[in-house]
Amino acid sequence: MVRGFAIGLTVKNPSSRAIISCNKITALGGRNQDKDAENGRPKLHAETSLIPNSTGRMVLPFTPLTISFQDVNYYVDTPAEMREHGYMEGKLQLLHNITGAFQPGVLSALMGVTGAGKTTLLDVLAGRKTGGVIEGDIRIGGYPKIQQTFARISGYCEQTDVHSPQITVGESVAYSAWLRLPPETDSKARDEFVNEVLETIELDEIRDSLVGIPGVNGLSTEQRKRLTIAVELVSNPSIIFMDEPTSGLDARAAAIVMRAVKNVADTGRTVVCTIHQPSIDIFEAFDELMLMRRGGELIYAGPVGHHSCEVIQYFQAIPAIPRIKDNYNPSTWMLEVTSTSMEAQVGADFVQMYSASSMCKDKDMLVKRLSVPVPGTSDLHFRTQFPQKFWEQFKACLWKQCLSYWRTPSYNLVAMEIPYVLAQVVMFMLIAYPMIGYAWTAAKFFWFMYTMSCTLLYFVYLGMMIVSLTPNIQVAFVLTSVCHGLQNLISGFLVPSPLKTVS
Structure with missing residues (x-):
């Protein structure tokens, strides 16, 4: 009965296949698509209603939202190891008075050396910290952040890519869409949106490939990263957080992933990434930068600029800071000149310098402006805790598990016990x-x-x-x-x- 249910759902959605078909790729290439005039990639649009575009395709609506935060502090209990080394405070502060904002259509980066608190800040803003004490004001679209509703309009791409190995790329994205899109989205619009997401993240040509086991078979590391992004994007979020999307990738693979990330930002969504020592091209793909030093303190929050000119100009204006060499990576240079040893060498406090700068004052004014709701808007509200009811969740999970087991050889060998027992x-x-x-x-x-x-x-x-x-x-x-x-x-x-x- 269970297998019959899976087969029935698969027949209803005949795109479920274990391997990619060359003929299907050719057929897919002939479909009408709404594409960006510059790069030929399809674009998702921010609309207020379901409006057909020029090619007749339907685009799911989403509301572009800003996330602003002021004087954010984060404390955790002091680890026993630090107590043994003489640190007697009961609480350890990991973030110190962080103020900033991330806006729609702007690709923002959180950077810093190991231990600077960039992932901690990302998790605090995303509401993924279940322990510790969080202080400060966090607002979404000008309204105070409420985690239960914020989770419905946000996505989070973890550094570790976790996917079911016996499910195809297309099925993974479709499964996420089934569970996370609102119930008023009909199956046709949902399938169209899944196709658009696959095309935007450039996964449409491998949609029928099995995900496989990392390091053994299936998708490459770079393809898994993009699949993680697609699984979150298909929930139609307004804000997406990404924890080091290019970690563990070579230069070519990192460039492919960043192109996909840039495509997401170009849809008008708010995209925030933590990044660690990126290449020149990847660093300059970002529009805004928040740089943190060890201890969770902010030392820069502003635009990257064309060829990183804004960042270079800011730090080179500090006396005794060495100038960047020709063709040198601006991100590497920036981390070098803001290190603890360089700070002691030049006798400057980068945190104090940023706090006294005009950039910080402009950022504070921006945060205050974004902390006020736009007239005519309303706070986020959803009638139910989850997008889908229990029965739809049950059907989606059963469909996925049946496909996974059906394609698992070890499970099928166990299933062969039944006719053997019947013969006995x-x-x-x-x-x-x-x-x-x-x-x-x-x-x-x-x-x-x-x-x-x-x-x-x-x-x-x-x-x-x-x-x-x-x-x-x-x-x-x-x-x-x-x-x-x-x-x-x-x-x-x-x-x-x-x-x-x-x-």
């Missing part, structure tokens, strides 16, 4: 049933056959359960013997009819 039962029935002397009626015959089938399957699955729960085969043998012994003691015996006595 038939042989047993033909030999034992007449010898026992049971009544030759169809109802009793098949009822006894059903009982024996369940009994043998129970023993098979009991053995599998014991193997999965025990650390080694020796312990499994011991536990199996105990279970079988107890079951034999209480199972009773089959008594032939001539030996039965009437009391």
Whole structure:
């Protein structure tokens, strides 16, 4: 029944295939698409209603939203190791008075050395910190941030890409859309939006490829990164956070991922990324930069500029800071000249210098302006906690799990136990049933056959359960013997009819 349900849903959506078809790629290339005039890639639009574009395709609406935050502090309990080394404060402060804003259509970067707090700030803004104490004012579109509603209009791409290996790229994105798009989105609009997302992230040509196991088969690391972005983008968020989307990638793969990230920002969404020592091209793909030093303090928050001119100009204006060499990576130079050793060498406090700069004052004015709701707008509100009701969630999860198990060889080998057990039962029935002397009626015959089938399957699955729960085969043998012994003691015996006595 379960497999029949999966097959039925797959027939309803015939795009589910395990490998890519060259013919299908050719067919897909002929579809009408709404593409960017510059790069030929499809574009998603921010609209206030479902309006068909010039090619007749439908685009799901989303509301562009700003996220502004003022004087954000974050404290955690002091680790025991630090107490042993003489740090006696009860709380450890990881973020110090961070103020800033991220706006729609602007690709923003959070940078800093290891331990600067860039991922911590990203998690605090995204609402992923469940421990510690958060202070400060965080607003979405000018209204105070409420995590339950904010989670519905935001996405978060983790540094580690976690996907089901036996699901295709297209199915992974479709599964996310099924669970996370609002119920008023019909299946046709949802499928169209899934196609647009795949094209925007440039995954449409491998949509029928299995995700596979990292480092073994399936997608490359770069393709997995882009799939992570697509799975979040298909929820139609207004704000997307990305934790080091280019980590672990070579220069070519990182450039492909950043092109996809840039495509997302070009749709009018607010995109924020943490980044660590990017190449020149990747660094200059960002529009805004927030630079943090070790300890969670802000030392720059402003535009990157053409060829990083704004960043270079700001830090080169500080006395005794060495000038950047020709063709040198601006991000590497920036991290070098803002290091703790350089700060001690030039005798400057970069945090104080930024606080006293005109850039900081302009940023404060921007944050105050964005902290006030735009007239005519309203706060976020959703009638339910989750986009889909329980039954739709159940169907989506069952569809995905059935496909995963159906394509898992180890599971299919286990499923082969069923016909093997049935063959055993038939042989047993033909030999034992007449010898026992049971009544030759169809109802009793098949009822006894059903009982024996369940009994043998129970023993098979009991053995599998014991193997999965025990650390080694020796312990499994011991536990199996105990279970079988107890079951034999209480199972009773089959008594032939001539030996039965009437009391």
